[in-house]
Amino acid sequence: MKRLLCLLSICSALLTALSLAARALGTQQVSPYIAYFSAADGTSCATPCLFGVQPTHLALRPIIKLLQAHPLTAQGDQGLFNNDLAVFGTDQFTVIVSQASDPVMFVTFIEPLPLGEVLAAFGAPKLSFFQRTRHGLSQTLLFAEGQLLAEVWHAPAATHSSLRAAVVRLGVATRGFNQRGASLWRGLSALKP
Numbered sequence: 001m002k003r004l005l006c007l008l009s010i011c012s013a014l015l016t017a018l019s020l021a022a023r024a025l026g027t028q029q030v031s032p033y034i035a036y037f038s039a040a041d042g043t044s045c046a047t048p049c050l051f052g053v054q055p056t057h058l059a060l061r062p063i064i065k066l067l068q069a070h071p072l073t074a075q076g077d078q079g080l081f082n083n084d085l086a087v088f089g090t091d092q093f094t095v096i097v098s099q100a101s102d103p104v105m106f107v108t109f110i111e112p113l114p115l116g117e118v119l120a121a122f123g124a125p126k127l128s129f130f131q132r133t134r135h136g137l138s139q140t141l142l143f144a145e146g147q148l149l150a151e152v153w154h155a156p157a158a159t160h161s162s163l164r165a166a167v168v169r170l171g172v173a174t175r176g177f178n179q180r181g182a183s184l185w186r187g188l189s190a191l192k193p
Contacts, residue, residue, distance in 0.1 A: 033113060037121040040069040048122050048144050050172050051095065053105050055147035058174050060086065060099040067095060107170045116163030118150045118170070125150070127182035130191075139165075141185060146176035154191060161188045 039045055039052045047054050051073050052066040064086050067073040076090035088095040097105045118141075119125075125141035132138075136156040142149055149171035152161070171177065 031117060031120065033117045033121075035072055036107075036113070036117075040066065040071065048148055050105065050107060050148075050170055053172050055144060055172055055174055057172075058103055060084070060097060060103055063097050063103060063105060067097070102173060102175050104174075105172045109168055109170075112153070112166030112168050113170075114163060115150070115152055115161065115165040115167050118167050119163070122148055122150075124187075125185045127179060128185040129182040137191070139191065140182075142177060142179060142182060146179050147173050149173070149177045158191055160191045163188065 035042065036051065037045070037049060039049070045052065045054055047056065051070045053063050057063050057066070060083070067086070067088050068078065072090070073088040073095055076088055078089075079087045084099045086097045088097075092109065092111050094108045094110070095105065096108070097103070122143040125143045127142040127146065129140050130137060131140070133153075135153060137154045137158060139152045139154060139161065140149060141152065149169075150167050151169040151171075152165045153168050154161070154165060158165075
């Protein structure tokens with residue numbers, strides 16, 4: 001009996017040590033997406049932001065200046081088509097800033113961003129709503145009083161959200177996105193409305 005207890009204690013201590021080592025290694029890794037959620041100089045924004053743009057930015061010109069200064073958006077293609085629209089593009093994403101009604105910025109990801117990265121940057125969303133599309137099911141998550149939006153696409157057979165779910169679009173708005181039809185976010189365990 002003593003041998004069994006001794007063996008169980010050794011196994012328990014070994015598992016605890018391995019768990020602590022894995023956590024330590026995980027916290028040392030820097031996310032490759034951290035620059036998406038930072039200012040142009042690489043520092044984190046005071047409030048949630050995307051390429052340095054925050055929901056408090058109210059005019060198109062200052063937003064364009066922020067995007068022209070940010071290393072990720074400055075290196076790609078840039079186009080200002082008129083006083084209401086600016087487009088920045090790279091191989092990973094396209095940023096569209098529109099001032100048709102409100103200053104609104106959408107980022108469409110060509111290479112989808114994992115939902116876990118968005119949750120790490122913005123925290124848990126308050127609201128979500130679902131929509132069936134030709135490609136399956138999309139889930140829209142609203143953060144920061146509805147001023148930040150993440151659109152997540154799921155496979156038609158999906159039964160729950162995961163940290164690896166593909167975020168295909170992010171948005172920042174000054175007045176907030178339409179919250180009609182939204183319900184409280186139920187976390188990663190639920191997907192179907």
